[in-house]
Amino acid sequence: MAIALRRTRPARGAYIVVTFLVLLATAFATFIGGRTYPTLALEQAPFGRLADVPAFDPIENLTLGLPSNAGNGPTVPTPQASIRGMELYPTQLIMLAGGKAVKLITLKQPITTLHQLVGIVNQPDWISESGSHITMKAGVITEVGTSLAIDAPLTTELTMNVHMGVLIAALGAKLDFNGVYVHASDADTPRTGSRTAVRTDLGRPLIFATDASIMNMTNSTFEYLGRDWNSSYGTTWSKLATGTVRNSTFIHDFIGVYTDHAVNLKVLDSKFLENSLYGIDPHSYSTGLLIEGNTSNNNGRHGIIFSDHVTGSVVKNNITNGNGLNGIMMDEASSDNQILNNVSDHNLSDGIVMASSSKNLVSFNTVQNNRVGLHSRGDSANNAFSQNIVTKNKLAAQGVDLAGNHASENGGEWQLKRMVIVWIFGALVLLWLYVTTFLSYRITTKRRLGSTAHLERATA
Amino acid sequence: MRFWWWFLFAAYFRPLVELCLLGYGEWFFQTRFVEDRTKFDRYIIQITTVGKEIERVNEVIEEIRSYPMSMAYEIWVVVEPGFPVAYPHADRVIIVPADFECVSTFKCRALEYARTIRESEGVIGYGTKITFLDDDTSPTWEYLETAYAADYDICQGLTAPRVHYGSGPFTHFLLSHIDDLRFHNCMTYCSTFQGIFNAPLFCHGEGMTMTASTENQIRWNFRIFASEDLTFGCNAAHQGLRWGWFHEYIELTSPWTWNAYFKQRRRWMWGNIHAIVNRDVLPLGPAIRVGVRYGLSLFTFIGSGVALILTLTGHIHEPKIWFSVFWCSLVVWTLNFAASGWVNSGRREDNQTSFDFWSNRIGQTLAAIVLTPFSASFTVIALITTLYMGNPKSFEVIGKTLETADTEVYSANQEALV
Numbered sequence: 001m002a003i004a005l006r007r008t009r010p011a012r013g014a015y016i017v018v019t020f021l022v023l024l025a026t027a028f029a030t031f032i033g034g035r036t037y038p039t040l041a042l043e044q045a046p047f048g049r050l051a052d053v054p055a056f057d058p059i060e061n062l063t064l065g066l067p068s069n070a071g072n073g074p075t076v077p078t079p080q081a082s083i084r085g086m087e088l089y090p091t092q093l094i095m096l097a098g099g100k101a102v103k104l105i106t107l108k109q110p111i112t113t114l115h116q117l118v119g120i121v122n123q124p125d126w127i128s129e130s131g132s133h134i135t136m137k138a139g140v141i142t143e144v145g146t147s148l149a150i151d152a153p154l155t156t157e158l159t160m161n162v163h164m165g166v167l168i169a170a171l172g173a174k175l176d177f178n179g180v181y182v183h184a185s186d187a188d189t190p191r192t193g194s195r196t197a198v199r200t201d202l203g204r205p206l207i208f209a210t211d212a213s214i215m216n217m218t219n220s221t222f223e224y225l226g227r228d229w230n231s232s233y234g235t236t237w238s239k240l241a242t243g244t245v246r247n248s249t250f251i252h253d254f255i256g257v258y259t260d261h262a263v264n265l266k267v268l269d270s271k272f273l274e275n276s277l278y279g280i281d282p283h284s285y286s287t288g289l290l291i292e293g294n295t296s297n298n299n300g301r302h303g304i305i306f307s308d309h310v311t312g313s314v315v316k317n318n319i320t321n322g323n324g325l326n327g328i329m330m331d332e333a334s335s336d337n338q339i340l341n342n343v344s345d346h347n348l349s350d351g352i353v354m355a356s357s358s359k360n361l362v363s364f365n366t367v368q369n370n371r372v373g374l375h376s377r378g379d380s381a382n383n384a385f386s387q388n389i390v391t392k393n394k395l396a397a398q399g400v401d402l403a404g405n406h407a408s409e410n411g412g413e414w415q416l417k418r419m420v421i422v423w424i425f426g427a428l429v430l431l432w433l434y435v436t437t438f439l440s441y442r443i444t445t446k447r448r449l450g451s452t453a454h455l456e457r458a459t460a
Numbered sequence: 461m462r463f464w465w466w467f468l469f470a471a472y473f474r475p476l477v478e479l480c481l482l483g484y485g486e487w488f489f490q491t492r493f494v495e496d497r498t499k500f501d502r503y504i505i506q507i508t509t510v511g512k513e514i515e516r517v518n519e520v521i522e523e524i525r526s527y528p529m530s531m532a533y534e535i536w537v538v539v540e541p542g543f544p545v546a547y548p549h550a551d552r553v554i555i556v557p558a559d560f561e562c563v564s565t566f567k568c569r570a571l572e573y574a575r576t577i578r579e580s581e582g583v584i585g586y587g588t589k590i591t592f593l594d595d596d597t598s599p600t601w602e603y604l605e606t607a608y609a610a611d612y613d614i615c616q617g618l619t620a621p622r623v624h625y626g627s628g629p630f631t632h633f634l635l636s637h638i639d640d641l642r643f644h645n646c647m648t649y650c651s652t653f654q655g656i657f658n659a660p661l662f663c664h665g666e667g668m669t670m671t672a673s674t675e676n677q678i679r680w681n682f683r684i685f686a687s688e689d690l691t692f693g694c695n696a697a698h699q700g701l702r703w704g705w706f707h708e709y710i711e712l713t714s715p716w717t718w719n720a721y722f723k724q725r726r727r728w729m730w731g732n733i734h735a736i737v738n739r740d741v742l743p744l745g746p747a748i749r750v751g752v753r754y755g756l757s758l759f760t761f762i763g764s765g766v767a768l769i770l771t772l773t774g775h776i777h778e779p780k781i782w783f784s785v786f787w788c789s790l791v792v793w794t795l796n797f798a799a800s801g802w803v804n805s806g807r808r809e810d811n812q813t814s815f816d817f818w819s820n821r822i823g824q825t826l827a828a829i830v831l832t833p834f835s836a837s838f839t840v841i842a843l844i845t846t847l848y849m850g851n852p853k854s855f856e857v858i859g860k861t862l863e864t865a866d867t868e869v870y871s872a873n874q875e876a877l878v
Binding site for chain 1: 779
């Protein structure tokens with residue numbers, strides 16, 4: 001009889017199976033759906049840069065009368081007479097066309113303003129003035145020992161024609177821009193490095209300070225300057241050049257501010273908006289920079305980028321917002337810098353990035369709504385990240401230990417609300433399966449009990 | 461391109477799909493499996509053997525005799541001529557006459573002969589249950605009780621390589637764990653495709669139980685040299701007979717040597733291929749079904765491997781949420797093997813202390829987990845290898861004990877069959 005009764009299978013087997021599987025499935029659902037999965041793919045299309053080729057710098061091009069894209073290889077391009085420049089020395093002014101001096105003017109006293117230069121040159125097809133508005137149709141090079149000011153109220157607007165050779169350069173000299181709106185003649189000039197077609201835009205004008213020059217920019221605006229060619233990116237400090245940028249705006253340039261081996265440049269309280277490539281781009285062994293109180297928004301790639309051994313500099317109290325790639329980036333051995341108290345918000349790529357750069361201090365920054373908040377990659381050892389607020393990014397950090405920072409509401413984190421919903425759903429499924437099991441078992445058990453009763457009778 | 465990525469990724473979903481099948485199959489058995497003893501009044505347990513494994517067969521008979529069976533039963537031993545017939549505790553020993561002629565050969569011929577005996581004695585009704593055992597299988601008491609009472613035309617339980625599981629030489633240890641997949645397949649595919657869908661994907665001769673009427677209707681007279689179990693089971697389902705599956709264990713032994721392992725798998729592989737390609741053996745529907753099963757195994761191995769390589773080399777970038785799903789799938793896959801290790805090591809040997817039993821069980825479960833990649837891969841490797849080895853054209857029976865491991869019997873040229 002005992003054996004016959006054993007054949008009536010207890011229901012608990014089915015309940016155990018159902019319970020185990022539902023718990024397992026719910027655990028998996030929690031693991032899979034209990035957190036967010038941000039899409040970390042880059043949202044910005046690749047930017048078609050020109051290859052870096054050995055070339056003359058813009059001053060050499062102008063003095064030699066060479067096209068703006070001339071390389072310095074074995075084959076030297078033919079000088080063009082349409083490329084014209086005014087070379088300003090303390091005691092003389094040389095007017096060049098196609099690399100040859102076409103006129104020499106001896107100065108009784110140094111020219112100190114662009115307004116004076118217009119009057120002395122007195123050739124409207126080279127440079128002209130209408131009220132406080134000057135139009136340049138040729139380049140201006142200030143040589144060692146000279147100092148040139150372009151400032152209000154004498155000059156409030158400077159138009160630089162889109163033509164090869166049109167630039168303002170300082171070679172061991174001093175340049176001051178104050179209260180002036182400097183822009184290219186053609187606002188419709190296609191932006192160099194277009195995503196669909198790489199262009200050199202040979203004629204797009206630029207400003208260039210080199211060889212320990214001092215170039216200051218105050219209360220001024222610079223628009224439609226620069227192109228994708230060596231030292232021609234817009235406004236450039238090169239070879240120990242220095243100066244101060246204060247309360248100025250750089251908009252629709254190729255790069256807002258570019259430096260190369262520059263020292264102690266200060267960029268303060270300025271705006272860098274909608275430039276093709278970068279807002280502020282200290283480069284190649286520049287050092288001792290202070291980037292403070294600026295806004296670098298909606299630029300094509302990075303808001304602020306230090307690249308190639310930029311050291312000993314401070315980036316603080318800046319806002320980098322809505323840039324195509326990173327807000328602030330230290331790239332290629334840019335070390336021993338301090339990134340303090342900046343806000344990096346809504347950039348399409350990452351908030352603050354250390355790429356093969358080490359020993360930087362990143363503190364008290366607010367990094368939010370970016371792809372990745374704090375990102376460290378490559379050989380980026382000994383960077384210190386502390387007291388940063390990292391919030392609402394698709395991913396809080398990559399390659400960065402967030403201890404000592406304040407991370408919240410970033411993607412990839414567990415979501416309590418979702419987990420609760422998953423487990424409530426799991427409980428409902430379990431309940432439903434219990435009911436189904438109970439009903440199924442009742443139906444089958446009736447038949448089994450019948451057979452058992454028969455067996456009991458037979459055994460008896 | 462994305463379609464092809466997902467085509468490859470589909471392989472990763474297989475463990476999750478299998479878990480659903482397994483759960484449904486087990487639930488269906490627990491709640492819907494029908495037993496009705498009132499319909500059966502005679503039980504025959506038939507052991508079909510060549511005759512070389514006389515000690516092992518007597519061991520099996522002794523085991524069955526030790527069970528407190530709730531019904532009257534008979535043990536029949538069917539042997540080939542020329543071997544000893546010393547089975548003192550068998551109720552009946554049937555020697556297949558050398559001159560017995562039918563379409564089938566080898567083991568299937570012996571089965572057919574035993575059937576003709578039953579037919580001549582009028583044992584052809586639904587009331588008689590017959591359980592077929594091989595000479596290496598030990599049914600548990602619960603297995604025999606359930607098989608007898610199951611109210612189905614044909615049914616079988618869960619095959620598990622529990623006899624000497626993971627013990628003995630290192631080769632046997634590895635081969636035992638390679639067989640972990642057999643338990644998993646039976647638990648997953650037999651439970652559903654036999655128990656629910658009435659369309660077998662796998663059938664195993666060990667423990668196959670049917671009514672005499674089923675045997676008499678289908679018969680064992682097929683033009684085959686192997687895979688008689690699959691052939692019989694599929695034909696039974698194809699003719700509308702009712703399949704049942706139950707969760708009780710029929711215990712068997714894994715091969716003891718690599719030679720024996722490949723012999724066994726080669727026989728299965730080519731026996732199945734022969735069945736798949738010949739319509740007088742398997743009807744088209746079951747043939748396609750079994751063929752797809754092999755294709756699926758190959759696809760899972762190749763698809764998951766290629767997808768893994770493409771993912772690691774950065775050629776595939778799918779949303780991360782899917783990778784979480786794949787991780788879960790991997791966990792399920794590993795749990796499957798852990799479960800196999802746990803169940804297969806659950807047979808308590810005589811004189812085994814509790815400590816020995818539990819330490820062995822835990823150790824074998826961990827080994828099953830660790831060996832998961834090896835066990836899973838080797839099954840496919842064996843599939844490909846046996847394809848390469850070619851058709852054995854004979855029924856190569858392997859030895860079932862360490863001593864008889866490499867013995868070969870039933871080997872004869874069967875070119876006429878293929």
